[in-house]
Amino acid sequence: EYTDQRNVYILSPGFSGKIKVSMSxxxxxxxxxxxxxxxxxxxxxxxxxxxxxxYISFYVxxxxxxxxxxxxxxxxxxxx
Numbered sequence: 001e002y003t004d005q006r007n008v009y010i011l012s013p014g015f016s017g018k019i020k021v022s023m024s025x026x027x028x029x030x031x032x033x034x035x036x037x038x039x040x041x042x043x044x045x046x047x048x049x050x051x052x053x054x055y056i057s058f059y060v061x062x063x064x065x066x067x068x069x070x071x072x073x074x075x076x077x078x079x080x
Contacts, residue, residue: 004073011066021068022055033071039064 013019021034033048034056044066045056060066 005071007070009068011060011068013060014062016060016062018057018059020055020057022053023050024052026052035069035071037067039066
């Protein structure tokens, strides 16, 4: 079990366009929050209640850096 877990991923795309970050393999009863931040640390998309199959999507620009966060307040572990 975890309490206040944050997994942080850095994305540096080599292309410009729309991407989708989705959740899968969450155990039953587990939900997480997904956040995407741009290089200015502004939230560009989020979903605070994600279960299997849910996603966020946003546009990226080649050469910029983005941060993806998967947050779980408490509960069982997950895999993305």
